[in-house]
Amino acid sequence: MTVSIIRFGGSNCDRDAERALEHLDIDARIVWHEDGLPAETTGIILPGGFSYGDYLRAGAMAARSPIMAEIREAAAEGVPVLGICNGAQVGCESGLTEGAFTTNESARFQCEHVYLRVERDDTPWTVAYDEGDVIEVPIAHGEGRYEIDDDRLMELENEDRILFRYCDETGETGPEVNPNGSKHNIAGVLGDRHTVAVLMPHPERASLPDVGPTDGQGILEGFVRVETSI
Template sequence: MTVAVVRFGGSNCDRDAEAALEHLDIDAEIVWHEDDLPADTTGIVLPGGFSYGDYLRAGAMAARSPILKEVREAAAEGVPVLGICNGAQVGCESGLTEGAFTTNESARFQCEHVFLRVERTDTPWTAAFEEGDVIEIPIAHGEGRFEIEEDRLTRLETEDRVLFRYCDAEGNLTDDANPNGSKHSVAGVLGESETVAVLMPHPERATLPDVGGTDGQEILRGFERAVER
């Protein structure tokens, strides 16, 4: 299997994602956004960073890059796609998932470790966890607040497409545990398929025990599980 890590102008977590996947013995290849996806692509990462300098709106310009048409087609065919941070913004802007990520409630860039509560376990990304498990993953964003119209949020929740929520160490959803003011503490959501997910925290920065912990490993292993399925 080969996971394509899409590099946009301004990406700065593409190498992190590639290195984290390789550490887990998952082949990864960085692909420039103006090129085609490799023929043997079995997974896709839209990485973090500041694509196009976040001009216009975070993720909006990258969502119109040539490769996104291929990414959407691959996702529709069941190829697993994971959007991380800026990649989550790109995922929303390109229609892979619903909602949008906008300016933090604090109006400041925030870089810290946060706790996430696992909301679903029947997806490749969360199959190693139990529902309600609390994991620790770092964030690094200025526009991470999840926003969506109330009726669409209700539909997302009714369809059980919220993947992670910000919480405290005991799994409680509180205002203090919500780092950016996301609606209903949403930290990650699924697309129409359980193989398409976007999340604001950085699992690739939580794969080494000496650098950020290892709670992100099982999220990234979702690429292996999706292929096995």
């Protein structure tokens, strides 16, 4: 399989994602957005960074790049798509997933390790864990607060499309362990298909044993699980 990591102007986590996937023996290549989606693409990452300097809104300009139409089409056909941090913002702005990511409640950029509770273990991105498991991954964002109107949030909850929530080491959630003020402590959600997911924390920065925790490996291995299940 080949995972295409889409580079926009201002992306800065594309090489981190490439390195993490290669460590897991997953073929990955960085693709400049203007070049379009390569024919051999069997997985897609929208990486973190500050595409177009976060002008207008974080992810808003990248979401309107022509390649996003190709990515939506690929996602509809079952190609796995993972949006990370700025990529999660792009994913929401482009309609791959519900909701939006906006300015942190603190109005500050926050860079720290957080705990996430796995809300379901039957998706490619979470089957490496058990429901209720707590994993440690870093965040680095200024606009990571997940917002969605109450009716649509109820739909997400009823459809079991919440993937991760911010929590403490024991799995308890609440405002005191919510780093950015996200609604219902939401850190990651699924699209219409379980093969499409966005999350604000950085699993690629928790995948290399030489530099820290490796709890994020299970998320990135989702690309292999989707491939082998097709």
